[in-house]
Amino acid sequence: MTVHPSLQTYTDAWTHSIESIAELVNPLTEGEWNGRTPCPNWSVRDIVSHIIGMECEQLGDPRPIHTLPRDLYHVQNDFARYMEMQVDVRRHHTAPEMTSELEYTIIRRSRQLRNETRDPETMTRAPLGAEQTLELALRMRAFDVWVHEQDLRTTLGKPGNLDSPGAAIVRDTLLAALPKVVAKDAGAPPNSAVVLDVHGPVEFLRTVRVDAEGRGSVDGSPSLGPAVTLAMDWETYVRLACGRVRASAVMDRIKAEGDQDLAAAILQNFAVTP
Template sequence: MTVHPSLQNYADAWAHSIEAIFELVKPLVDSDWNRRTPCPSWSVRDVVSHVIGMESEMLGDPRPIHSLPRDLYHIQSDWARYMELQVDVRRHHTALENVSELEYTIIRRNRQLRNENRSPDTMVPAPLRKQQTLENAMRARAFDVWVHEQDLRYALNRPGNIDSPGSQIVRDVLLAALPKVIAKDAGAPPNSAIVIDVTGPLEFLRTVRVNADGRGTIDGSPSLGPVVTLATDWETYYRLACGRVRPAVVADRVKLDGDEELGAAILREFAVTP
């Protein structure tokens, strides 16, 4: 690949996850495509359709001309409506059609990345007719395909790649959102510190510090007197932060020490994906 060096890790992580997705779904029988995934309201077929659709948009393909049914009650925002269109237009595709389109899309995207010579700050199209930098777009695709790979693995009972290159990008994106979650959304008090201690194949410890103005920052230094310490494993962390599971369902896998009310508020606001 010839992408800018600062984009290479995103390209590599994306390639690793999307090839894993292809290998997961290639042998599936028709009934497997209807299995529910942890991604709210989406089946295996829907997740694969979404991945195909988003990668097609990265290629510059026009969005399908399609009207969504009125009975899709999980569609509650313009963002959800935008994402659902690429899914719904493929809902009646056969397994062979899905696999073939996914394979062809991966081939085209790999070719695009091999020839990619734009700088990271080049502006490219984003969902909802917005613009984003190429770096943000590639980070988002690496994030998205890893999370959806895990959705598929969960639905198909094929665990794996929990610590693959994409997981590190997902970790960094989720951690970048944590100061807002804790300081603004959960309402942590000024001049306080909250420690997040994550174990497992992707292990890390971070401290969110809320200053006197109520603004949060994050660093890797421990705090001697945190108001809350939240400890869990990496799989539970990403599933909570990506809205794949409710806190009550994994209460036995999350340990909270300190201010119980603030800890509950943090968990309530923990999901950061749209």
């Protein structure tokens, strides 16, 4: 037996996205690797370094022994420091070094996934010495590489794959965080509902319902008389939810109906990625 059937979706999505990333960066000139991306404080090189580092950790490779410079002012907590280590250690690598390491990492990781026999509930390595199930690890790698593929496409002016296999995983992962955004972070009142209407390459209509105790849940049923309805395109939704842009910068792409104060609070707390 190879990969468990419940893991195949994540493996396929990861493969599609990471191979797309390799195709995007292989022809880049040295200077293009320094281009700023929508991912805060990271260049093209930094994103590829991050991807290489995270996949190497899933392979069981030891983390680099490296001291971060003191002038990385965007590194404000332990999680950011953990993530930055794999990035900073490669900041002076040349374009050929980056592409060759990425290619080698993809080969190794693809072989590992093809030969995967572990149960989805097997506990595996996670950041900061924590553990997570194999299924969660693969889902988050599929999520991560798709989002970073879009970061790179934005920077390089090569849009595409907004509806690729990874998009569905990103949609479901972001929607799972929406009840907390609406009920807790934005403080939607008890017994209220908020409708999210997303159009474009990935289309969906979801309702976040806040019960009498203030707990949120999300479903696909429409709501009569919601407190707020937010309509936007898929790309805008991803950019907002992944912290790539502030709502104030894309309000021309968002239609908010209903309680405007609540709508503003939801959009202010929309980003759910670390």
